[in-house]
Structures are given as C-alpha cells and as structure tokens.
Amino acid sequence: MSEKDNSTSKPRNTLKKETRGRKPNPDTKKKRPVKAPPKKPSDSLLGIAKQYSGFEYYEDEYITKQQCAFLAIFERNLGNISNALKGIGLVSRKTYYKWRKENEHFDNLCEEVKEAQIDMVESKLQSNIIDGNLIAQMFYLKTIGKNRGYTERQEIESKVEVVGFDFVEATDEDVD
Numbered sequence: 001m002s003e004k005d006n007s008t009s010k011p012r013n014t015l016k017k018e019t020r021g022r023k024p025n026p027d028t029k030k031k032r033p034v035k036a037p038p039k040k041p042s043d044s045l046l047g048i049a050k051q052y053s054g055f056e057y058y059e060d061e062y063i064t065k066q067q068c069a070f071l072a073i074f075e076r077n078l079g080n081i082s083n084a085l086k087g088i089g090l091v092s093r094k095t096y097y098k099w100r101k102e103n104e105h106f107d108n109l110c111e112e113v114k115e116a117q118i119d120m121v122e123s124k125l126q127s128n129i130i131d132g133n134l135i136a137q138m139f140y141l142k143t144i145g146k147n148r149g150y151t152e153r154q155e156i157e158s159k160v161e162v163v164g165f166d167f168v169e170a171t172d173e174d175v176d
Contacts, residue, residue, distance in 0.1 A: 062105040070096075071106075075113045 066088055073087035074080070081096050100107040128136035141150035
C-alpha cells in the first residue's frame, strides 16, 4: 500500500464501531409512520369498521357506527366478544348483550358473523380430511357418522309406556 492510501483510510476498529460490519444504506432507514389524530370518535370507529370489514352491511342505517365497528372487529377476532369490545374502547359484555336484545338487526348480523365463522372452520376441517389428517377424519366420523356407529360411547334410546293406572281425583277424606 502506498502512503497516499494509508492517509485516507480509517482504522479497522473505527469502521466496525460505526457500521458494525455493514455499510449503512440511507434508503433502508426505518421511519416511523406519523398518525394523525382522529377528528371525532365516531369517525374513527367507522374507519376501524371499514379497515377490518369486507362486507357492505357494516355501513348500515339500522346500527350505530360503534356497533358497525364492533361487528368488523368481532369478525376479525373470530367471534371473540371481549376483544371486539376492547377494540372499540368498551369493557362490559353487558353492552354487547344489551345491543343484541334491543336491536334485532344487530342481533341478526352477529349471528351471520358466527355462521360465517362456522362455515370457515368446516371448510378447514374438510381440507384436513382430504389431506389425510387422521384426527380430523376421526372427529368427523364421531360427530357426523354417529348414526353409522362411529362413537366412543353407547347411546341407548328407550320408550317407556305406563299401563294400568287410573288417575282419580282424591278428596280430603281419602287423604286422611
């Protein structure tokens, strides 16, 4: 090496401390996204609903924006009531049950979400059965194939017929 090269280069230990073995790339620096605060709470709830939902029924005139946001998060969390309530800033399950009791349309939408989730799980079960998953096959036979004898316990059905009894109204004298 010439004297010219030595004068411009940095010592190795300094280079390691600065870059830790890598050359810094200014294009790959991680930048934190800046979130603007929501204008109104109700608008932010509707935004949450739009963000999480793929269904148009969340924008509905029969339910509130808060219920709309709840349904979106409820669906996203696979029907977990507590997580969906926390997602909209509520804690009490009583609110959920009150909404379902007071608003038939909201109640129907909650049932629709639950039914869609059952359909999704059924399709996953069917995929596992097709892939040869023995546990999935056994589960299916124990639940759906009961009538063909695929069960671990015996279920006995019996009919009892009562014959020969006449029911007569008793008087006070008969009882003494």
